[in-house]
Amino acid sequence: MSDQTTPDVSRRRFVQFMGGALAISQTGLLSSCATGSQYKVKKIVMPKMTDEVELSYGLTYDVVVKWGDKINLKGDTFGFNNDYLAFTPIPGKENEAILWANHEYTSPMFVNGYMSGGKRTKAQIDSERYSVGGALVKIQKDCCGKWVVDSESEYGRRITGATPIPFSNGEKIKGKTEAIGMVANCAGGVTPWGTILTCEENYDGFYGEYPYGSKKRVHSRIGWERFYDEHPYRYGWVVEVDPFTGAAKKHTGIGRYAHECATCVEAKDGRTVVYSGDDTDNEHIYKFISKKKGDLSEGELFVADIKNGKWISLDRNKNEKLKKAFKTQLDLLIETRTAAKMVGATPCDRPEDIEIQPGTANVFVALTNNKKKGNFHGSILKIAEKNGDFLSMEFDASDFVVGGEKSGFSCPDNLAFDKNGNLWMVTDISGSTIGKGKYEKFGNNALFYIPMKGPNAGTAFRVGTAPNDAEFTGICFTPDYKTMFLSVQHPGEESKSLKELTSHWPEGGDSIPRPSVIQIYGPLLDELMS
Ligand code: FEO
Ligand code: CA
Ligand code: CA
Numbered sequence: 033m034s035d036q037t038t039p040d041v042s043r044r045r046f047v048q049f050m051g052g053a054l055a056i057s058q059t060g061l062l063s064s065c066a067t068g069s070q071y072k073v074k075k076i077v078m079p080k081m082t083d084e085v086e087l088s089y090g091l092t093y094d095v096v097v098k099w100g101d102k103i104n105l106k107g108d109t110f111g112f113n114n115d116y117l118a119f120t121p122i123p124g125k126e127n128e129a130i131l132w133a134n135h136e137y138t139s140p141m142f143v144n145g146y147m148s149g150g151k152r153t154k155a156q157i158d159s160e161r162y163s164v165g166g167a168l169v170k171i172q173k174d175c176c177g178k179w180v181v182d183s184e185s186e187y188g189r190r191i192t193g194a195t196p197i198p199f200s201n202g203e204k205i206k207g208k209t210e211a212i213g214m215v216a217n218c219a220g221g222v223t224p225w226g227t228i229l230t231c232e233e234n235y236d237g238f239y240g241e242y243p244y245g246s247k248k249r250v251h252s253r254i255g256w257e258r259f260y261d262e263h264p265y266r267y268g269w270v271v272e273v274d275p276f277t278g279a280a281k282k283h284t285g286i287g288r289y290a291h292e293c294a295t296c297v298e299a300k301d302g303r304t305v306v307y308s309g310d311d312t313d314n315e316h317i318y319k320f321i322s323k324k325k326g327d328l329s330e331g332e333l334f335v336a337d338i339k340n341g342k343w344i345s346l347d348r349n350k351n352e353k354l355k356k357a358f359k360t361q362l363d364l365l366i367e368t369r370t371a372a373k374m375v376g377a378t379p380c381d382r383p384e385d386i387e388i389q390p391g392t393a394n395v396f397v398a399l400t401n402n403k404k405k406g407n408f409h410g411s412i413l414k415i416a417e418k419n420g421d422f423l424s425m426e427f428d429a430s431d432f433v434v435g436g437e438k439s440g441f442s443c444p445d446n447l448a449f450d451k452n453g454n455l456w457m458v459t460d461i462s463g464s465t466i467g468k469g470k471y472e473k474f475g476n477n478a479l480f481y482i483p484m485k486g487p488n489a490g491t492a493f494r495v496g497t498a499p500n501d502a503e504f505t506g507i508c509f510t511p512d513y514k515t516m517f518l519s520v521q522h523p524g525e526e527s528k529s530l531k532e533l534t535s536h537w538p539e540g541g542d543s544i545p546r547p548s549v550i551q552i553y554g555p556l557l558d559e560l561m562s
């Protein structure tokens with residue numbers, strides 16, 4: 033980055049510093065940093081491009097579960113490219129829990145041997161349909177206090193690209209009240225009543241799309257519709273999953289678009305507010321307010337006019353233009369993006385994850401980049417709801433942090449606040465551009481810690497780096513904040529063939545790479561949250 037010290041020398045210096053800080057002080061690493069060592073702390077982990085998970089001194093990791101691991105007695109296995117994670121404690125069992133993981137998409141070369149160029153066979157598509165969706169995995173602490181999979185639990189379940197999932201209000205979409213499977217499950221959220229929301233993001237890659245106003249299908253990149261002619265309108269929704277039973281339903285009220293996440297918060301009157309972004313160039317940020325408490329099946333959808341600080345309703349009964357364009361509210365929700373543009377929504381630079389700053393009505397949105405507009409490094413947008421009220425129709429918007437060489441990060445994606453309100457962030461520089469051109473100095477994707485108060489408030493500290501081609505995703509803490517779970521998604525994705533692998537993580541040697549969930553723990557995690 034701006035400092036030209038060689039990585040080895042610099043790394044030795046801050047490792048020494050971190051070791052010293054941990055040895056002499058258990059009471060505030062950052063106060064030590066602030067009194068003279070800020071520079072070194074900023075470089076806790078250097079940008080690098082090696083095929084390993086490297087963490088700051090004081091943090092350790094273990095793999096919890098990886099693609100292909102058995103998760104129940106039936107022999108179901110953990111899917112590919114795990115993304116969003118959610119931790120559900122099992123009542124009365126302190127050391128047992130259910131871990132949810134999204135499985136966003138596959139790298140077919142690893143899953144079924146398909147190489148680009150030809151057409152997939154039905155068997156290859158079947159294996160891909162099994163590899164995506166999501167997984168519920170029962171985990172428990174072993175004798176050393178590490179989380180491990182219970183591979184024989186009845187809580188272990190898969191929801192795949194082939195699992196029937198009903199629409200929550202019995203809506204008929206192109207003649208059917210259920211969708212076959214869910215796809216492109218990227219990020220998500222947890223409802224106030226403990227169910228999990230999992231979001232269909234780039235759904236058009238699986239079954240294609242009918243562009244607004246067109247009867248001509250744009251075929252998908254992957255081509256599942258060659259064997260399974262599912263209608264694209266049944267994808268691109270938010271799916272609610274009960275972690276104890278695996279029961280799932282698709283909600284239409286939150287809209288249909290490339291949902292990154294669905295971040296829930298309880299409003300002052302007990303209804304639920306859900307924030308979600310459409311992770312596509314120049315798409316929008318949305319807010320949904322449920323009609324009833326504890327139920328997302330109905331409600332009102334709004335889209336952000338960031339320039340004027342207003343939420344605009346997408347209820348067709350409140351807008352003549354929308355009423356004219358769409359026969360029913362469901363027709364509108366299927367075409368949420370089009371409706372949003374009709375009412376003057378603000379185009380955004382690919383909204384990714386959204387988190388609520390604890391104790392406030394400040395909504396933080398990762399805007400990852402918009403290369404066509406010349407925004408290569410992204411930012412985090414802060415939306416402050418007026419009067420601290422999640423039901424407000426007005427807000428103030430400002431940049432919280434901006435990516436680039438000065439701040440040391442590029443392409444923010446998933447976010448999480450810890451128990452003390454510090455922000456954790458992971459980055460998603462796309463595999464094909466890592467270490468190249470404008471991204472040369474940033475190295476592999478990374479995990480950052482951003483204190484929210486004190487002299488270092490707003491400064492991003494790099495505390496971990498991902499293996500080759502991978503991104504970290506799905507930051508998730510245990511309720512005691514002693515462990516952070518993290519997805520390591522798509523290691524080795526840029527491999528040209530099984531003989532030219534760019535990653536062998538996590539098993540090393542000549543092994544193929546395997547997307548996995550890791551657990552991170554150690555004295556530094558405790559210190560950074562003390
Ligand atoms: Fe699947 Fe927007 O990341
Ligand atoms: Ca993401
Ligand atoms: Ca998050």
Ligand code: CA
Pocket residue numbers: 384400445460
């Ligand atoms: Ca991303």
